Amino acid sequence: STKPKIVVLGAGHAGLTTAKKLIQKLSPEQAEVVLVNKHNYHYEATWLHEVAAGTISPNDARVMISDVINPNKATLVYDTVVEIKKDEKRVVLENGDITYDYLVVALGWKSNDFGIKGMGENAFAIEDIDSSRLISEHIEYQFAKFNNEENADPDSLNILVGGAGFTGIEFVGELADKVPQLCRKYDIDRSKVKIINIEAAPSILPMFEQDLSTYAREALEERGVEIRMAAPIKECTPEGFIIGEEKELVKAGTIVWTGGVKGSPILEKSGFDMVKGKVNVNPDLRMPDEEDLFVIGDCSWVWDNEGDRPYAPTAQLAMQEADYVADNIIALMKKEPLKNFVFDNKGTVASLGHSDGIGSIFSGYKLTGKKAAAMKKVIDNRSLYLVGGAKLVLKKGKVRPF
Numbered sequence: 001s002t003k004p005k006i007v008v009l010g011a012g013h014a015g016l017t018t019a020k021k022l023i024q025k026l027s028p029e030q031a032e033v034v035l036v037n038k039h040n041y042h043y044e045a046t047w048l049h050e051v052a053a054g055t056i057s058p059n060d061a062r063v064m065i066s067d068v069i070n071p072n073k074a075t076l077v078y079d080t081v082v083e084i085k086k087d088e089k090r091v092v093l094e095n096g097d098i099t100y101d102y103l104v105v106a107l108g109w110k111s112n113d114f115g116i117k118g119m120g121e122n123a124f125a126i127e128d129i130d131s132s133r134l135i136s137e138h139i140e141y142q143f144a145k146f147n148n149e150e151n152a153d154p155d156s157l158n159i160l161v162g163g164a165g166f167t168g169i170e171f172v173g174e175l176a177d178k179v180p181q182l183c184r185k186y187d188i189d190r191s192k193v194k195i196i197n198i199e200a201a202p203s204i205l206p207m208f209e210q211d212l213s214t215y216a217r218e219a220l221e222e223r224g225v226e227i228r229m230a231a232p233i234k235e236c237t238p239e240g241f242i243i244g245e246e247k248e249l250v251k252a253g254t255i256v257w258t259g260g261v262k263g264s265p266i267l268e269k270s271g272f273d274m275v276k277g278k279v280n281v282n283p284d285l286r287m288p289d290e291e292d293l294f295v296i297g298d299c300s301w302v303w304d305n306e307g308d309r310p311y312a313p314t315a316q317l318a319m320q321e322a323d324y325v326a327d328n329i330i331a332l333m334k335k336e337p338l339k340n341f342v343f344d345n346k347g348t349v350a351s352l353g354h355s356d357g358i359g360s361i362f363s364g365y366k367l368t369g370k371k372a373a374a375m376k377k378v379i380d381n382r383s384l385y386l387v388g389g390a391k392l393v394l395k396k397g398k399v400r401p402f
């Protein structure tokens with residue numbers, strides 16, 4: 001048939017939104033839309049720190065793809081991408097190959113340890129549902145074990161988090177809620193447990209203005225989180241982090257690295273030109289010199305209008321890019337001009353556990369405390385709404401009406 005085949009790789013915020021928009025705008029007679037994803041579910045990547053802390057269950061953060069994408073309108077392929085052969089317009093999957101006319105690469109991110117010795121082997125990373133669940137199970141096991149051992153190692157209860165960016169800070173915020181619950185459950189004194197965040201830079205949450213990041217640090221410290229800034233991690237051993245020039249060893253039974261991300265390793269494997277772990281794309285979101293290949297979400301860098309810096313990778317950005325890609329693919333099909341991406345920044349809110357947070361919204365309006373926490377839940381529900389409508393918000397939303 002002459003019907004074009006549009007293949008979308010990844011069902012994160014970028015890929016799922018692209019597929020949804022395409023099937024809204026194109027009938028199955030006009031094009032075949034194929035969505036390829038490793039699992040049969042989509043997860044809210046922005047909620048993974050809660051899964052990792054155990055403050056929500058893995059099922060709260062995921063939704064079956066076939067519940068939100070009509071399988072009569074798109075072909076759903078649950079398989080793992082191994083390599084993209086762009087010169088042959090072909091994608092190699094673990095269980096077969098797939099050809100395309102138009103390709104959208106939205107395979108997301110992986111943890112980046114910047115080559116810090118021992119980090120990959122000895123620290124957990126928050127990357128997907130499985131790796132996040134492993135962290136909460138590991139923490140709970142340390143608590144469950146403690147009173148059953150004669151000479152239990154007191155450091156085994158400590159939780160060490162490397163990196164004070166968005167993920168690291170939101171994660172320790174959840175831990176500050178979770179640890180007291182675990183202490184009650186396993187009959188352990190709260191004073192025995194340390195939650196320690198280690199950051200190389202002299203401040204935390206660099207994406208927020210100073211007064212908000214100071215608020216966040218003080219609020220977390222009040223709730224028992226130790227935050228050590230200007231403390232570069234030199235190495236990670238099975239016992240903990242070695243930090244600073246003095247090579248101080250900070251010990252913990254649970255070690256988590258949240259200090260950086262890079263684009264999916266499939267990009268490099270496919271021989272794409274990489275800049276700092278991602279692909280630089282043109283303003284129309286295509287890979288340079290490629291007619292039919294788009295790279296979006298955390299796999300690419302999109303430069304702002306002034307061209308002096310790339311937009312920070314966020315779910316908000318990924319979903320807006322997806323809108324443009326769907327329109328640009330349709331424009332290509334009609335041989336019409338493509339649109340250049342323009343980001344409409346709605347602001348950023350970081351949670352600090354269930355009932356605290358910081359935010360900067362509507363170009364400069366600042367929020368802290370309960371208001372920010374409430375705003376975060378509104379944003380989380382809105383994201384669910386975009387994925388699966390009101391039904392999904394009722395089922396898995398953060399502020400439930402009942």
Ligand code: FAD
Binds near residue numbers: 012043081126
């Ligand atoms: P992903 O969400 O990573 O989706 C990639 C998809 O591809 C996944 O479904 C994955 O299973 C699939 N996949 C990966 N590899 C393969 C393969 N080889 N084969 C097949 N399928 C594959 N952003 C915000 O805007 N606001 C926030 O408050 C915020 N908070 C965050 C908190 C945390 C804890 C984290 C980790 C991130 C946060 N972010 C936030 C960033 C945001 O989550 C990412 O920018 C966003 O997830 C990027 O979307 P994506 O679709 O590119 O990638």
